[in-house]
Structures are given as structure tokens and as C-alpha cells.
Amino acid sequence: MPSHELDNFIICKKCHTLHKKVPLAHDTKAVCRYCDTVIYRNHRDLFNTTLALAITALILLIVSFSFTILTINIKGVNQSLNFASMFIVMFEHHYYFVGIMLGFLVMLFPLIILSSTILLLILMKYRKYPYLVKRLLILIAKLIPWSMIDIFFISILVAMVKLFDFTQIDVDVGFISFIAVLLLDFMIIKRISFNELWINYEEIYRINA
Amino acid sequence: MKRSTESTPNRYPTEKLVRCPICEAVNYDTQSIIRCRRCKELIYKHKQISYHKTLAFLITAAILYIPANVYPILITRQLGTLQENTILGGIIALWEAGSYPVALIILLASVFVPILKFLFISYLLITSKYNMKSSKVDQHKLFYITEAIGSWSMVDVFVVAILSVLIHFSSIQIIPGTGATAFALMVFFTMLSALSFDIRLIKH
Ligand SMILES: [Zn+2]
Ligand SMILES: [Zn+2]
Numbered sequence: 480m481p482s483h484e485l486d487n488f489i490i491c492k493k494c495h496t497l498h499k500k501v502p503l504a505h506d507t508k509a510v511c512r513y514c515d516t517v518i519y520r521n522h523r524d525l526f527n528t529t530l531a532l533a534i535t536a537l538i539l540l541i542v543s544f545s546f547t548i549l550t551i552n553i554k555g556v557n558q559s560l561n562f563a564s565m566f567i568v569m570f571e572h573h574y575y576f577v578g579i580m581l582g583f584l585v586m587l588f589p590l591i592i593l594s595s596t597i598l599l600l601i602l603m604k605y606r607k608y609p610y611l612v613k614r615l616l617i618l619i620a621k622l623i624p625w626s627m628i629d630i631f632f633i634s635i636l637v638a639m640v641k642l643f644d645f646t647q648i649d650v651d652v653g654f655i656s657f658i659a660v661l662l663l664d665f666m667i668i669k670r671i672s673f674n675e676l677w678i679n680y681e682e683i684y685r686i687n688a
Numbered sequence: 689m690k691r692s693t694e695s696t697p698n699r700y701p702t703e704k705l706v707r708c709p710i711c712e713a714v715n716y717d718t719q720s721i722i723r724c725r726r727c728k729e730l731i732y733k734h735k736q737i738s739y740h741k742t743l744a745f746l747i748t749a750a751i752l753y754i755p756a757n758v759y760p761i762l763i764t765r766q767l768g769t770l771q772e773n774t775i776l777g778g779i780i781a782l783w784e785a786g787s788y789p790v791a792l793i794i795l796l797a798s799v800f801v802p803i804l805k806f807l808f809i810s811y812l813l814i815t816s817k818y819n820m821k822s823s824k825v826d827q828h829k830l831f832y833i834t835e836a837i838g839s840w841s842m843v844d845v846f847v848v849a850i851l852s853v854l855i856h857f858s859s860i861q862i863i864p865g866t867g868a869t870a871f872a873l874m875v876f877f878t879m880l881s882a883l884s885f886d887i888r889l890i891k892h
Contacts, residue, residue, distance in 0.1 A: 490707035634846030
């Protein structure tokens with residue numbers, strides 16, 4: 480079987496069963512024969528919608544980073560939580576490794592993933608800089624397992640429950656926008672398929688070359 | 689490009705094809721180093737090297753699991769007295785306070801998830817080493833779960849960071865403990881272990 484024929488196949492990410500691809504109607508998905516995992520989808524207007532979602536998510540992520548997430552009040556004294564304060568407190572207590580991990584896993588990596596996605600989609604739309612697009616695609620795939628904003632949100636909820644008995648908790652702008660980021664992120668990950676992006680990449684830049 | 693000797697076009701040798709973890713392209717399994725035909729990344733190295741890397745990271749993580757549980761992850765300083773909480777101590781305190789769902793979440797994320805990851809990866813390494821007969825599909829699913837639950841263990845470390853910021857009063861203060869660093873390192877190494885595992889080890 481010649482190499483390019485391999486493009487007609489796809490392997491399920493969960494159970495690694497080989498499937499032959501069949502054309503899909505708009506807004507439908509193909510699932511694995513064995514484990515029912517979605518293996519690919521056909522989205523109408525994948526680029527523009529994903530780009531809009533990613534730009535909104537990036538703006539809201541920056542909002543979450545800049546504003547207060549929670550404020551508590553004990554005996555008339557307020558104490559607020561924001562992303563930067565966590566990083567600073569860890570360094571103040573000389574927990575450099577935890578501080579750096581926090582900075583990377585919940586701030587830097589999500590930021591890089593979102594901005595790379597936006598840049599990538601724009602470049603592909605205008606059929607520019609194939610090498611950069613390729614590096615961005617690889618970078619995003621490698622960083623995704625290291626982005627932990629979802630786990631961080633669960634941690635905020637756990638911390639809130641722990642504090643609930645002792646103090647009054649006020650949620651702030653950062654908290655609301657962070658929920659929105661998570662929802663958008665979920666939608667983007669659900670829509671975006673690396674396979675689809677790479678097929679598009681090959682098509683787009685082969686035409687130019 | 690390498691061509692297979694397969695003559696009947698309808699039969700495809702699944703064993704000889706692997707998925708690129710970066711771009712999802714289907715590649716021929718050369719049994720050694722593979723550079724993906726589409727993204728040109730080095731996606732598979734020598735199986736033995738990846739086997740030993742996975743094992744080394746796993747052992748490191750398992751060793752770190754001990755200080756992560758023995759040392760306090762969180763220290764409460766109240767009016768000059770220090771109260772140290774280990775992960776298990778924190779779970780017991782939550783349970784006694786009646787916060788059952790949160791106690792269960794922490795128990796699951798901080799205690800069971802790391803242990804399950806150690807067990808799953810060890811099982812996959814052992815079955816590949818001794819060519820034990822076992823379902824490939826189940827093993828792939830097991831590995832997928834291992835990767836998916838990996839980051840959950842960070843919950844406790846993040847909670848400590850959040851509480852250290854919020855409980856920062858003159859009368860009462862929460863500060864992180866040594867256990868937090870050990871725990872974060874442990875999660876880091878279990879993730880490295882899972883990422884360096886070569887899924888072709890399952891195919892044998
Ligand atoms: Zn499957
Ligand atoms: Zn690839």
C-alpha cells in the first residue's frame with residue numbers, strides 16, 4: 480500500500496483500532512467501532528468559528544489573570560486571590576518548584592496554546608508561513624497534556640468548600656470569566672481535530688508551493 | 689517511501705501501522721525509530737530506550753510518593769502554634785468535619801490516582817516484557833485512562849497554593865509544607881513516565 484493511501488485511514492486514540500475513513504455529512508461525527516470514541520467530525524465552517532471561539536477565550540483568559548477570583552473576609556479583614564498572587568506567595572515561601580509549576584501549568588501553557596491556535600488559524604486562512612504553521616501545530620499538540628486549567632478550577636471549588644464554614648466568600652470577575660474560558664476551551668477542543676488541521680495544512684500549502 | 693508487500697487491497701495489517709501522537713497520521717511501524725511521514729517529528733524512538741525511560745520515571749515518582757505523604761503538605765500557623773497536615777490527615781479532617789464529597793475528591797485525586805497510575809504503568813511494562821497474553825484493546829484503553837487522569841493529582845497542590853494566598857492574616861496563616869514540593873514532583877514524574885511510554889510495547 481503506497482504511503483499516501485495511509486491518509487485514508489485513522490487510528491482511534493483510545494483503543495488504537497484502525498479505521499478506514501468515510502466521507503461525512505456536515506455536522507456529523509464518526510465514532511470508533513469498538514469503544515464509541517469520536518474519531519473525526521465534519522464541521523461546517525471550522526476555521527472561522529474556531530477562530531472566533533479562540534479569540535474570545537484568550538481575551539477572557541487574560542481577564543481571569545488580571546482580575547480577582549475570590550475574596551474572603553475574616554473579622555473585617557479582606558483577602559483576595561488572583562493568579563499572580565499565588566505565584567508570588569509560593570516564591571515568598573521559597574516553594575520555587577511548585578511556584579514555577581503553577582506558573583507554567585495554569586498560566587503560561589494555556590496562554591501559549593490559545594495564542595498559538597489563533598495565530599495558526601489566521602496564518603492558514605491567509606495561506607502564509609507554512610513552516611511557522613507546522614511548528615505551531617506541533618507545539619500545541621505537545622503542550623496540551625501540560626495545560627491544567629480544568630484541574631485548577633476544581634481546586635478553586637475544593638478550596639471554597641474548605642473555607643465555607645469559616646468565612647464569607649465573594650466570587651469576582653476573574654471567577655466568572657474563568658468559567659467562561661473553561662467552557663470555550665471545551666468547545667474548541669471538541670471541535671478541533673489535529674488530523675483535520677494537518678490535512679488542511681497539506682492542502683493549503685501544496686497549492687501555494 | 690516504504691511499501692508493504694500486501695497484495696490484497698482490502699486487508700490492512702493493523703499491527704504494522706501506528707498512530708502519530710502529534711498529528712494523528714497513520715504511519716508504518718518500522719520496529720525502531722519512526723519519523724512521522726506527515727509532521728516529520730521523531731515520534732517513536734527505540735522501544736527498549738522508551739521502556740527504560742518509562743521505568744526510571746516511574747520509580748522516581750514512586751519514591752517521591754513517600755515524602756509526598758509523610759511530610760505535611762499544609763501548615764496552619766495560628767497565634768504562634770503550628771499545625772501540620774499531611775494529605776491523609778487533611779482528608780480525615782475533612783471527613784470528620786462532614787465534607788464528604790470534598791474528602792472523596794481529594795482521596796481519589798491525591799491517593800488513588802497516583803497509585804492507579806503506578807499500577808497501570810507497571811502492568812503495561814510487565815506484560816510487554818514477558819509477552820503475556822492479554823487484550824491489546826484493553827491495554828490501550830488502560831493507557832489512555834492513565835494519561836487522562838494523570839493531572840488530577842495536582843488538585844491538592846493547587847488547593848494549598850490557593851489557601852496560602854487567602855489565609856494570610858496576622859492571626860492565622862496557611863503556609864505550604866515540604867509535602868507540596870514532593871507531591872508536585874511526583875505528578876511531574878508520573879506524567880513524564882506516561883509520556884515516554886511507547887504504545888508499540890503493547891502491540892507485541
Ligand atoms: Zn476506539
Ligand atoms: Zn505526525
